[in-house]
Amino acid sequence: MSSNTTYAEWIAVDWGTTHLRAWAMSGDTVKAEAFSEDGMASLTREAFEPALLRLIEPWLGAAATPVVACGMIGARQGWFEAPYVAVPAKPGELQPVQAPTDDKRLNLMIVPGLKQADPADVMRGEETQIAGFLAENKDFDGVLCLPGTHAKWVRISAEEVVSFQTCMTGEMFQLLAEQSVLRHSIAAQGDDPDAFVEAVSDTISRPEKLSQRLFNLRGENVLNALDPATARARLSGYLIGAELASTKPYWLGQEVALAGSPALTAAYEAALRSQGVEARSFDAAPLTRTGLARLHAALTESA
Amino acid sequence: MSSNTTYAEWIAVDWGTTHLRAWAMSGDTVKAEAFSEDGMASLTREAFEPALLRLIEPWLGAAATPVVACGMIGARQGWFEAPYVAVPAKPGELQPVQAPTDDKRLNLMIVPGLKQADPADVMRGEETQIAGFLAENKDFDGVLCLPGTHAKWVRISAEEVVSFQTCMTGEMFQLLAEQSVLRHSIAAQGDDPDAFVEAVSDTISRPEKLSQRLFNLRGENVLNALDPATARARLSGYLIGAELASTKPYWLGQEVALAGSPALTAAYEAALRSQGVEARSFDAAPLTRTGLARLHAALTESA
Known part of the structure; x- marks a missing residue:
């Protein structure tokens, strides 16, 4: 786009090992979405920003657009490490970490993962799904299981992740x-x-x-x-x-x-x-986007 | 070789999924050995006989040479299916099965595997190792474990495989x-x-x-x-x-x-x-060859 207006108020990004998904957002509303198979594992470090721009450039204006991203993009081998936050922790209150970009139209913020000391365990990406789940199930008190490649079992009480496996x-x-x-x-x-x-x-x-x-x-x-x-x-x-x-x-x-x-x-x-x-x-399909929207809204409120 | 004399009295062959080993034998004595990575899994059916000949042709004379083989060569997807023998069975008394060849210098015989009805289980190749083990430990009464890709636990009594897992x-x-x-x-x-x-x-x-x-x-x-x-x-x-x-x-x-x-x-x-x-x-390295020698000797005695 060559105009000075930004098509997206902000952009939500879910970037895992094998996939890249992005949504052009206005508040909680999806205005457009885009997907590619440019997972973190298939790209060299120099290829990260071009891969993201290929998907989201049509949504950018001249000014910097907030991009809130979760998943392996924040791992040590990712774009920029967003250190793990220790449990117990509230996924809805996680603070995305500012990440460097070459393109000044990007204001990239990456959601940190969660860690547990004993037994040693980590998650990255699921914390955002949990934030999305809790946005719609505030009073949930019990165990949330996220089955998949690496299934997570998560004890939740008072909007807080108590422990996980x-x-x-x-x-x-x-x-x-x-x-x-x-x-x-x-x-x-x-x-x-x-x-x-x-x-x-x-x-x-x-x-x-x-x-x-x-x-x-x-x-x-x-x-x-x-x-x-x-x-x-x-x-x-x-x-x-x-x-x-x-x-x-x-x-x-x-x-x-x-x-x-x-x-x-x-x-x-x-x-x-x-x-x-x-x-x-x-x-689980909408949970990541819902979680990113919640964390973006919290950023805006605290700004 | 162009002479009419056969270099090997007989040939022992261990042909698994990922390897092919052959020994030129005279009775129990090894006269030469040859190895390749032409495992069954890497070859099409038409490529089996050429792959074997590449290794053993120098040992062949004009007359047919007995070739006693074990392993995946006898599987359904192998050269020729040598049906499983049900346990209880004596590995030292297994009868190799005649297999068809294009090259008339080969008299190919394949050792059958063992099967167990309940729990359903199969082995192919290990029965020959067990025959080799029992050749040197006739009175063994207990459990033989063959660790590896697919580890076998084998109950043995009176030279017989009673059950396995x-x-x-x-x-x-x-x-x-x-x-x-x-x-x-x-x-x-x-x-x-x-x-x-x-x-x-x-x-x-x-x-x-x-x-x-x-x-x-x-x-x-x-x-x-x-x-x-x-x-x-x-x-x-x-x-x-x-x-x-x-x-x-x-x-x-x-x-x-x-x-x-x-x-x-x-x-x-x-x-x-x-x-x-x-x-x-x-x-385990010499056990397969010892087992093949034992089964070849039994063939000769019963002939």
């Missing part, structure tokens, strides 16, 4: 299903809800058997032509079962909410239901 | 250490024996905590600069601990022998010692 369930599933010997036995998609729930329950009741259960999928496929969709459901059940065994102190007897893709939260809902826990599910 | 420990280690987010926190080599044994014991006593322990390596690295060699030892300890938790009915109160690479059997020895089990270690 990460499980690499999604990444393990992907590695085992796509790259291990099990790839020959596992369908790329398909489901078997009964086999899934049975695998969850088996693993929670005998977590020590996980190691042998995994290769058993191969044996069942070779000897008994196990349906690859059933094998996929069982693998998912074994790994989510291992996650639930590991996080039992988080969900047992607690109010549990799930925020993720609808397919994933449905699986976790079924897994938890088999253990007597009724969880509520939320679609 | 596979754990994907080596493959899981490689995927997590080299391809998951943990790769940033884990050294390519190095060791920390105390951290290893502690991780083994932690996992055996609380196997349900495995899922969170894995990402904890990342948290400890980011927040507390955990030594990447220590992280490597802990990851190995967590996974071998999970294997020992899973195979406890195999090793508890049993005579245990280990056959593998010296580095790997030393790690398993230390892990088992922490649980009060003194295992004896054997170098």
Whole structure:
């Protein structure tokens, strides 16, 4: 744009390892959105700013536009390190950190992640989703689970993250299903809800058997032509079962909410239901943007 | 060779997913050996015979030379399927299966694998190592563990495999250490024996905590600069601990022998010692060849 007026009042950016999403915002209202696969992991440091400008330049005016970003952009290997804030911490009150830019039309601020000393754990990106979740569920007191590549279990009370725990369930599933010997036995998609729930329950009741259960999928496929969709459901059940065994102190007897893709939260809902826990599910898609809007509004109020 | 005399009386072949090894034999004596990285997984079906001939052609005469082979060459996706034999079975009495060849100088025989109905499990290649082990330990009565990519635990009595169990420990280690987010926190080599044994014991006593322990390596690295060699030892300890938790009915109160690479059997020895089990270690390198020689000799005797 060549005019002096800025199309976006401010810009929200979610920049992770494998994706880049941006929204042109006016207050809480989305005026435009743009996506690319320029994840942090696929770019060299010099390529960060050009990749961002490719997406958001049409929304910029001559004056500096506030850009509030979260995710791996704030990691040590990212654009600029936004140091972790120790829990207990209120995600809705996190202060984005000013980051240097070459292009003076950008006023870039990066949301810090959260850290926990013992057990040592970190999150970056999810703190903004939690801020978004809490914007719409202020009185939530319980455990929020964000399933995914690195699933987070988060104890929340009085708008504060008290403690959290990460499980690499999604990444393990992907590695085992796509790259291990099990790839020959596992369908790329398909489901078997009964086999899934049975695998969850088996693993929670005998977590020590996980190691042998995994290769058993191969044996069942070779000897008994196990349906690859059933094998996929069982693998998912074994790994989510291992996650639930590991996080039992988080969900047992607690109010549990799930925020993720609808397919994933449905699986976790079924897994938890088999253990007597009724969880509520939320679609995670809008939470990051809602969280960024909340943190941007807090910046404006405090300015 | 253009002469009519055969250099090798017979040829032993170990052909797995990622390697091809061959030995020119005279009875039990090795006259020459050859290796290549033409594993089954890297070749199309038409490329199998040329890949073998590239290695062994110098050893062939005009007449047909017996070639006794084991490993993935006998899988459904291999050269020719040598169907699994059900346990209980005596590895030293397995009958290699005649396989078709284009080159009439090859008289190719493939050792069948072993299968177990319940829990469904299969092995292919290890049965020959076990035959080699039993050739030198006829009276062994106990459990033989073959650690590696897919570790096998094998109950043996009266030269017979009674039952077995596979754990994907080596493959899981490689995927997590080299391809998951943990790769940033884990050294390519190095060791920390105390951290290893502690991780083994932690996992055996609380196997349900495995899922969170894995990402904890990342948290400890980011927040507390955990030594990447220590992280490597802990990851190995967590996974071998999970294997020992899973195979406890195999090793508890049993005579245990280990056959593998010296580095790997030393790690398993230390892990088992922490649980009060003194295992004896054997170098697996010569076992396959010894097993093939035993099966070749049995063929000759029965002919």
